[in-house]
Amino acid sequence: MSINIMDIVGRKSYHCDLAFRIIDIKEENGRKSAVLYGEDFRLIADAPFEDLISINKPMQRKMAQEIQFLEQQSLELFRQDVNLLNRKQEYSSTDAYSKPFNYFQMPGKVLHLDGDPNYLKKCLDLYEKIGIPVTGIHSNEKEMPGKITKLLEYYRPDILVITGHDAYSKSLGDKTDLNAYRHSKYFVQTVREARKKIPHLDQLVIFAGACQSHFESLIHAGANFASSPSRVNIHALDPVYIVAKISYTPFMERVNVWDILRNTLTGEKGLGGIETKGVLRTGMPYNTNIPE
Template sequence: MGVAINSIVGRKSYHCDLLFRVIDIKENNGAKTAILYGEDYRLIADAPFADLVTIDSEERSKISREFRSLEAQSLELFQQDIDLLRQKREYEATNGYSQDFNYFHIPGRVLHLDGDPSYLKKCIDLYEKIGVKVYGVHCYEKDMPQQIGPLIDKFRPDILVITGHDSYSKSKGKKTDINAYRHSKYFVRTVIEARKKVPHLDQLIIFAGACQSHFESLIHAGANFASSPLRVNIHALDPVYIVAKISFTSFMDQVNVWDVLRNTLTGEKGLGGIETKGVLRTGAPYKPIVED
């Protein structure tokens, strides 16, 4: 079967280590090049047709099972963290369980801006499974700096995710040169525009970046968390775990950076951040409205 739009392929030169989805095909002087999006990692790449091999459904299922197993392990560990946070909130809200009254929680609003619609759907599904309320918007990376201001005005988020696809190209410059990255400069501009709206780091918590993104520039632009310190690939769902940890942490508590990173699929090589407060607020008493 030949390579076509939406084909699932591997790159022979990389021993088919990652699965990619063909999202576009370019032709120049008879030579065809495919534009690729990672199936499980937020990586964008291009490759000549001669370097591509289509992955059949059986092999794809085998690789997918391995990734789903990692996702399940990460989710299980994360759920344990959430349970501990919930127990701590109950203990504090009831004055060490010495008082019996109902209380309620006001979680933060999350705006997730994603350059890939299929990844956005995967993330939304996980947010819902974990119990985080989110507004998801698909927006191509190049358009994000212009779109972010009106979106912040519309949704007034407490947490903002700016992600999609990215990659570093050695042929375009050193790792310190932001122009050697596919989309990092757009992520940086988007963070800068967001900080013009909400300058305070604890009033709007920002995660920004994708695979191999220019971590230092994103942090200096005003992101609380970003990728990728060692320019490695990050998993499609990693931003969700970071956001969820912040969402379930009280605004009275700091979010420990290492606690945030330990249950992500990528870890500290691909993700990093700065000291940040949680966003969850607890109130009491909870009185349901009873209709007459």
């Protein structure tokens, strides 16, 4: 079997439960292994060549269709939530509809750092569909702690997303040991650096983590939301659904944690957080007569 970099493969030992893209091939003592990135889940893994099987095009399409169906479900639920939030805001801003609709809204600005350029593009496409102002930056997970301060100073976001790929390795320690995780320690360091710059949890809302990340360390470092409480895999787009809910919730309201998690693809096993204020701001008047 010929397997090359960028091929889509599954792992026999896991019954091909996830599709992976090969991003590197290593050879040691005559034995080949591959470094794998999840196609739809933020997981990085190593696997020997003999454990890999190529996933053909029809199977790739079938797996992609199943994931797209779940993504569409989450998007529809989110849109329902936004519609409800907008109706509540209209009622409040128009004094129970006794005044004309003459206001505008400013959703929270997002700065999204991602260790995977393909995932970043998927996320940016979803942000655009939802209508959230975002700046996306691809950065290797190990380089994020050194970059974050200057990025915050330049972009001044309301919400910060720190994500990429991660994985827990039992051979390196138990689940409480931060060093047993591929990239969790870099996510933690990045959150700490961000909190040195902006300590208040409601002045900068932070989501951090990826598949199987050390949830407790990320929360203690200062993240409002993080992955992964049960050390399970999270979907590539889950961070977007979380920050979108916060972005469209008025800043005078608090977001219930369950209200955020219920529309994600992973749910409370893969995602968690603390009570947080929204960041949407409403202004008036909205002048439609100004020429573009």
